[in-house]
Amino acid sequence: MSSFSDRASAGSFIASLKPFDTSGVELGNDDDQIKPSVDVNSPQEANILSQMDVSSSESHPRYSKDLALMCLRGRKYDPARASELLPNFLSLLDDVDLQREKKTQLVKDIQSKKVIHLGSKDSYDRGIFWLRLRYHNPTVSKSEDMARLLTMTFVRGLESDTDLQRNGIALVQDMTGLSLSNLDPRTAKALFTKVLTRLPIRVGKIVLFRPPWIIGSIIIPIFFTFLNKKLRSRISICYDHETLNKYLSPDALPAELNGSLAFDEDGYVRDMIQSASATAPSSRYEFQSTG
Numbered sequence: 001m002s003s004f005s006d007r008a009s010a011g012s013f014i015a016s017l018k019p020f021d022t023s024g025v026e027l028g029n030d031d032d033q034i035k036p037s038v039d040v041n042s043p044q045e046a047n048i049l050s051q052m053d054v055s056s057s058e059s060h061p062r063y064s065k066d067l068a069l070m071c072l073r074g075r076k077y078d079p080a081r082a083s084e085l086l087p088n089f090l091s092l093l094d095d096v097d098l099q100r101e102k103k104t105q106l107v108k109d110i111q112s113k114k115v116i117h118l119g120s121k122d123s124y125d126r127g128i129f130w131l132r133l134r135y136h137n138p139t140v141s142k143s144e145d146m147a148r149l150l151t152m153t154f155v156r157g158l159e160s161d162t163d164l165q166r167n168g169i170a171l172v173q174d175m176t177g178l179s180l181s182n183l184d185p186r187t188a189k190a191l192f193t194k195v196l197t198r199l200p201i202r203v204g205k206i207v208l209f210r211p212p213w214i215i216g217s218i219i220i221p222i223f224f225t226f227l228n229k230k231l232r233s234r235i236s237i238c239y240d241h242e243t244l245n246k247y248l249s250p251d252a253l254p255a256e257l258n259g260s261l262a263f264d265e266d267g268y269v270r271d272m273i274q275s276a277s278a279t280a281p282s283s284r285y286e287f288q289s290t291g
Contacts, residue, residue, distance in 0.1 A: 013180050014222055020189045022227050024197035026074070027234055028126070028168035028204035035125075036166045038077050048072060051079040057086045062093050070158050073165040074200025085200060092198040093155075096148040103276070109141055109149040110272045113265055117157045120252035120261050126204045127157050127164035128252055134177040138184035147190045154199055156275060168202030172248060174257065175211040180219075188223070192231075206235045207247050209257070 057063050075081040114135040118128045238244050241258040253259025
């Protein structure tokens with residue numbers, strides 16, 4: 001059970017929560033995941049891509065055919081919806097552009113290992129992302145810093161994996177050791193209203209693993225009232241590895257989650273930091289450094 005101080009802190013946290021709209025988050029199917037009927041790089045895909053209206057985006061310095069294709073795949077090959085998403089995606093990349101004064105914080109956020117793309121898949125071929133917000137300090141890493149880290153991590157995943165573009169993502173939020181001091185309502189709002197709504201990504205599953213009592217019993221139920229019904233249906237809470245493995249198999253999870261996936265966290269961090277500093281022409285829409 002929680003202490004009086006925990007309850008007081010929870011009360012203060014709840015008082016800081018403000019409703020926000022999550023209707024713009026694109027959701028994938030869950031138990032009835034349907035594979036795309038269009039093959040990657042096929043004539044059919046090229047034909048549908050040609051139906052996109054990119055007239056308002058082509059002049060954008062970050063525009064590329066690859067980004068348009070990400071939007072098309074992320075919106076189930078609906079050219080109208082992909083055309084609507086593309087300028088919003090480009091706007092997101094502008095918003096989180098890595099300026100010189102932000103590079104140090106981004107590197108620190110990457111090094112914290114609080115947001116990781118595992119590179120593995122769930123049973124629906126959705127890319128798995130691993131969050132450990134116990135490593136997050138919201139007094140140092142502000143909501144805009146987290147938005148930058150999350151966007152960068154998701155975009156890197158999209159760039160590296162066409163299955164992720166087409167099938168969406170699964171998130172496992174490992175809440176082991178999490179405390180209220182790690183949480184910031186503004187970060188949650190940024191994720192659901194500014195990042196996921198403008199990315200060519202479909203959220204298929206969110207697993208909240210081992211939330212502490214004060215968070216699982218008080219904070220999460222209140223937070224759920226802010227989410228639309230369909231998004232809530234994609235979220236599962238579990239407290240043991242056996243239940244976790246009903247959603248994500250052990251071979252797709254690292255040892256810390258009692259899995260068998262061989263994953264080099266330090267190598268991942270090095271690659272992400274190097275990628276964040278990329279200035280090659282192929283990375284012109286990526287998180288470029290100005291220095």
